[in-house]
Amino acid sequence: MExxxxxYNDGEPIPATNCFCRIDLETHVGMxxxxxxxxxxxxxxxxxxxxxxxxxxxxxxxxGDDVNQEGRVVPHDxxxxxxxxxxxxxxxxxCTELAxxxxxxxxxxxxxxxxxxxxxxxxxxNNFTDWFDGDPDMGGVYHGYDGPAPPWNDERLHxxxxxxxxxxxxxxxxxxxxxxxxxxxxxxxxxxxxxxxxTGTCSLNPEVATQR
Numbered sequence: 156m157e158x159x160x161x162x163y164n165d166g167e168p169i170p171a172t173n174c175f176c177r178i179d180l181e182t183h184v185g186m187x188x189x190x191x192x193x194x195x196x197x198x199x200x201x202x203x204x205x206x207x208x209x210x211x212x213x214x215x216x217x218x219g220d221d222v223n224q225e226g227r228v229v230p231h232d233x234x235x236x237x238x239x240x241x242x243x244x245x246x247x248x249x250c251t252e253l254a255x256x257x258x259x260x261x262x263x264x265x266x267x268x269x270x271x272x273x274x275x276x277x278x279x280x281n282n283f284t285d286w287f288d289g290d291p292d293m294g295g296v297y298h299g300y301d302g303p304a305p306p307w308n309d310e311r312l313h314x315x316x317x318x319x320x321x322x323x324x325x326x327x328x329x330x331x332x333x334x335x336x337x338x339x340x341x342x343x344x345x346x347x348x349x350x351x352x353x354t355g356t357c358s359l360n361p362e363v364a365t366q367r
Contacts, residue, residue, distance in 0.1 A: 160355075188260070203321040210318075214309075258278070259300040266297030270298050279336070305360075
């Protein structure tokens with residue numbers, strides 16, 4: 156299988172329009188357009204009955220004490236963990252392309268509850284739900300796509316892995332829409348016929364943003 160995008164090339168920076176936040180030289184960061192990127196895939200094997208999609212950032216700090224704090228940095232060697240930006244299941248086999256902006260256009264305070272997307276597909280919960288937990292203005296359950304927003308003082312470049320899975324089941328064996336990435340990965344074990352990935356990068360630290 157192959158996964159491609161006209162929004163960015165594999166290994167290159169994700170455009171600010173596809174991000175949750177963008178660099179602001181006066182305030183460090185500002186809210187961005189949060190437009191879901193274009194994605195297109197091909198080469199699914201015979202027997203494919205549905206697709207699943209994940210976007211994961213494995214470069215998220217495990218300790219948040221220094222995150223976005225003036226006069227401090229998030230060190231490059233700090234242990235990291237995964238952060239889910241998008242999880243979608245039950246994508247029908249006649250859908251092999253997502254137009255830019257078709258699943259997200261703008262930031263929804265409190266999270267999108269019924270995000271747009273392919274007919275029949277289900278979009279689960281991303282980790283902005285945890286990031287904004289307790290925030291009176293932004294707190295809520297975030298479904299669907301929400302783009303990159305790494306700490307502006309992080310010394311590490313963040314990598315965003317979009318992965319499409321071809322599955323031998325028409326419906327992912329998981330209930331409802333409040334599922335998360337680990338639930339999906341567990342439920343599709345033994346049902347993956349093929350997969351393909353595309354990686355984009357992002358940093359809101361001007362000193363890091365040009366790295367690859």
